Amino acid sequence: MASANAYANYSLSEPCISASDGIACADAANPDVLRAIDSVGRERWQVGLGGASLLDSAEFSGSLDDLQGQMGAVEDDSSSSEKYLVVTGSDVTTAQKDGSKLNLGERGTVDTGSADVTGIDLSHDATLLSVAEPVEGIGEASPPQIVSSILVGTDGEVASKLPHSRAKTLADQGLLGGEVVQAHTLAWSDDELIYTDQTTGIVAVYRAG
Secondary structure, eight states, X not given: OOOGGGGTTSOEEEEEEEETTEEEEEESSOTTEEEEEETTSXXXXXXXXXXXXXXXXXXXXXXXXHHHHHGGGOOOOOSSSEEEEEEETTEEEXXXXXXTEEEOGGGOEEEOTTOEEEEEEOSSSSEEEEEEEEOTTOOSSSOOEEEEEEEEOTTSSEEEOOOHHHHHHHHTTOXXXXXXXXXXXXXXXXXXXXXXXXXXXXXXXXXXX
């Protein structure tokens, strides 16, 4: 187990990737550089992220050296598209968002509308996305957001998402600036999918397969 003091001498920013023998985080001064620090505080390597960003803290099932080998999946991209680094087990892939379309490679393309992508979970056959939709028309420096999930089946079709009519109803309720409303959120717990709607108090559990 690494001590937090092992990383105290480095200026790093979250989220980070944890490996069996250390962590890899973006450099606080240069977020396009991923720095790997082992469990005794030695810097092992630096690699460029090629314009990609890590949305969530992730656990890589191998070592830092294994992670460095996987980083070849991240290629420099001069386009204006948003690009995300996705870590699943011992694999590292990228997803690219161009306008409203999120390209997940072999898993197809998902239309996320005007929402910001905040999480990508490829740990199961079905793809699970987390998105946040800013509520327009609120005269605040920080507009309220509606946070929800999109579940994409193995056929590439959207199986579950927050209906547009429901999102509009929530947006019309006079939300406060900075308020975050969680509606229609999904999360994996082993092979069970947990559905939660904070606005109604409904919680449901679905078993995969």
